[in-house]
Structures are given as C-alpha cells and as structure tokens.
Amino acid sequence: MEKVCIIGGSGHARVVADIIACMISNGYDAQVIGFLDDNPEKTELLGYPRLGDLSCIEALSASGACFVIGIGDNGTRKKISEGHNVRWFTAIHPSSQISSYASIGEGTVIMPGSIINAGAYVGRHVIVNSGAVIEHDCRLDDFVHVSPNTTLCGNVSVGESTHIGAGATVIQNIKIGAFSVIGAGSVVVRDICDNKTVKGVPAR
Numbered sequence: 001m002e003k004v005c006i007i008g009g010s011g012h013a014r015v016v017a018d019i020i021a022c023m024i025s026n027g028y029d030a031q032v033i034g035f036l037d038d039n040p041e042k043t044e045l046l047g048y049p050r051l052g053d054l055s056c057i058e059a060l061s062a063s064g065a066c067f068v069i070g071i072g073d074n075g076t077r078k079k080i081s082e083g084h085n086v087r088w089f090t091a092i093h094p095s096s097q098i099s100s101y102a103s104i105g106e107g108t109v110i111m112p113g114s115i116i117n118a119g120a121y122v123g124r125h126v127i128v129n130s131g132a133v134i135e136h137d138c139r140l141d142d143f144v145h146v147s148p149n150t151t152l153c154g155n156v157s158v159g160e161s162t163h164i165g166a167g168a169t170v171i172q173n174i175k176i177g178a179f180s181v182i183g184a185g186s187v188v189v190r191d192i193c194d195n196k197t198v199k200g201v202p203a204r
Contacts, residue, residue, distance in 0.1 A: 002030040004089045005060055006070045007080060009037030009045050012127075013070030016109055017046045019091045020068075026094045033065060054080070061086040068107060069125060074143045074161040077125045081107060081143075088125070096128075105142065123160075141178065159194060168203075 004020055006013050013035060020032050034051040043050050051060065057067065066087035069077045081088065088107035096114045098104065105124035110116070114128045119137040127145040128134060137155045140146065144158050147166040152158070156170045159178030170176065170188040180192055183199025190202070198204055 002089060003033050003063075003065045004030050005033055005051060005057075005065045005067050006035040006045065006048070007037075007054070007057075007067055008070035009035050009039065009042035009050065010071075012072040013037075014046055015111065016068055016070035016091055017048060019093045019109065019111065020089075021046075022094050023091065030089075033060075035070070036060075054084075057084050057086060068109065070109075072127065072145060074145050074163060077107075078143045078161060081125050102134075111148075129166075135172075147184065165199075 006016055017032060024030055032048050034049045035045045036051055036054055036056060038053045066089045068089040068091050069080055071077055090106055090108050092110040093112045095112045096110045098116045099118040101118040102116045102120040104122045107125040108122055110128045111130040113131045116134045117136045120134050121139045123140055123142040125143050126140050129146055129148045131149045132146045133151045135152055135154045138152050139157045141160040143161040145163045147164055149167045150164050151169045153172040155173045157175045161178060162176055162180045164182040165184030167184055168182050168186045174188055174191055176192045177194035179195050181197040182188060186199050186203040187201045188203045192198055
C-alpha cells in the first residue's frame with residue numbers, strides 16, 4: 001500500500017486529495033496519511049490531518065511515505081520537487097482517458113474528464129486539469145499547467161513551467177516555449193518563444 005502525503009493545504013490540494021480518494025474507491029492500493037502546509041492554521045484537508053510543514057518531509061519519507069504536490073503554481077512545484085529527494089506519487093482520476101501509448105511522468109496530476117492520446121509525453125509534476133484534451137504526439141515538459149477545457153491539437157510542444165489558461169486552443173504542430181503564459185480562451189496559431197505572455201484570438 002502506498003502511504004501518500006499531500007504537499008499544500010488549499011483548493012488545489014483538496015482536488016488532489018479527492019482524486020486519490022477516487023483512485024482508492026476504484027481499487028488502487030493507497031492511503032492518504034495527511035498533508036504538509038506551512039500555515040499552522042490549516043489543520044485539516046477533507047478530513048485528513050496536517051502533519052507539519054515542509055521540514056517534516058524527510059522524516060515522513062524515511063517512514064515510507066510518498067508525496068504529491070497539491071499546489072497550482074508552477075514555480076513552487078519546481079522548487080519543492082527539486083529541493084527534496086523523495087518518492088513522488090502520480091495522481092490520475094479514474095474518469096480520465098489515457099492511451100496506453102502515452103507517457104506520464106512522476107508527480108503529475110491528471111484531473112477528471114481529461115484525455116491524453118497516443119504518443120503524448122507528459123513530464124514530471126505537470127497538471128492536466130479537468131476536461132483538458134492532449135492530442136496525439138504532444139509533449140508537455142516538466143511543471144507545465146494545462147488549465148480546464150484546454151485543447152492541444154496533435155504534435156504540440158509545450159516548454160517547462162508554461163501555463164496554458166482555461167479554454168485555450170493550440171492548433172497542431174505548434175511549439176510553445178518555456179516559462180510562458182497563454183491567456184484563457186486564446187487560440188494559438190503560431191509558435192511562441194520562451195518567457196512570453198500572449199492572449200486573444202489569434203494569440204499575440
């Protein structure tokens with residue numbers, strides 16, 4: 001049985017906790033033991049207890065726990081994951097549809113109703129949010145966040161730590177650089193370089 005500790009205690013962490021609960025109810029052999037958060041006023045998360053702050057992570061790891069980061073901010077997930085040598089849990093909601101020919105990295109969270117098709121590569125600590133569609137042969141590098149109801153058409157590449165806003169559409173064969181932001185509802189029809197913020201239809 002996997003003993004899972006969630007890092008974070010706010011809204012996104014609650015969603016992650018619920019995903020794991022759904023996995024367990026569908027037969028996955030795991031147990032959520034609690035969560036870590038730097039705010040001592042957060043004492044429970046969907047009924048799970050606060051186990052301390054991030055300074056407790058190594059002791060919990062030594063006791064056999066694995067971890068998933070329930071924090072939406074890409075930079076924070078990157079900082080936490082690179083600062084701790086622990087086992088990372090991958091949370092995949094049972095209602096998602098993931099091709100057996102897709103690859104999902106450790107620590108990633110796949111939310112309800114999302115679709116990941118054949119040949120797609122999803123890196124480490126990525127968030128694929130509710131109802132998102134990741135089409136064939138797309139590549140999402142580490143720490144990407146794809147917001148709800150986003151559509152990435154075939155062979156789209158998204159660089160590290162980029163955030164794609166809710167309801168955005170990216171047409172096929174587009175390359176989006178690292179550390180960029182695509183505004184909600186945007187339609188991306190041309191390549192986007194690193195460290196760019198674009199929005200609109202078409203996105204500029």
